[in-house]
Amino acid sequence: xxxxxxxxxxxxxxxxxxxxxxxxxxxxxxxxxxxxxxxxxxxxxxxxxxxxxxxxxxxxxxxxxxxxxxxxxxxxxxxxxxxxxxxxxxxxxxxxxxxxxxxxxxxxxxxxxxxxxxxxxxxxxxxxxxxxx
Numbered sequence: 500x501x502x503x504x505x506x507x508x509x510x511x512x513x514x515x516x517x518x519x520x521x522x523x524x525x526x527x528x529x530x531x532x533x534x535x536x537x538x539x540x541x542x543x544x545x546x547x548x549x550x551x552x553x554x555x556x557x558x559x560x561x562x563x564x565x566x567x568x569x570x571x572x573x574x575x576x577x578x579x580x581x582x583x584x585x586x587x588x589x590x591x592x593x594x595x596x597x598x599x600x601x602x603x604x605x606x607x608x609x610x611x612x613x614x615x616x617x618x619x620x621x622x623x624x625x626x627x628x629x630x631x632x
Contacts, residue, residue, distance in 0.1 A: 511561030518551030 524530035525547040532538035532546065541547055555562050 508561070509563060511555075513558065513560035514552060514555035514562045517555040517558070517560065518548055521547045521551030521554065 521530060522544075525541050525544070528540060530541040530547055530550065532541050532550070541550065552562055
């Protein structure tokens with residue numbers, strides 16, 4: 500059941516002006532997302548309102564706190580991150596094992612090829628020595 504709240508404005512007038520300004524910038528095409536506006540243009544109405552409210556919060560206007568539902572989802576996200584980290588840890592360990600196998604194979608092939616090179620050098624030096632004498 501919804502709780503009863505006392506009369507009065509939920510959002511301050513300054514907050515309304517910030518949101519209005521953000522909406523105008525969105526319609527004009529100059530409202531950008533992300534830090535420094537590097538994320539591209541904002542097209543959705545909801546995003547424009549969210550940007551306006553966050554600007555109002557930063558300036559100290561009367562704006563209610565962000566919804567508590569975000570906290571619940573963050574708890575879910577953290578548990579999901581933990582399970583994903585476990586999975587990626589398992590993948591990393593298997594990747595390390597396979598890379599260790601590959602590196603040992605590379606080393607042995609490198610040894611073989613260097614041995615071949617030195618043998619061919621020896622043979623050519625012998626040929627030169629015999630042709631000189």
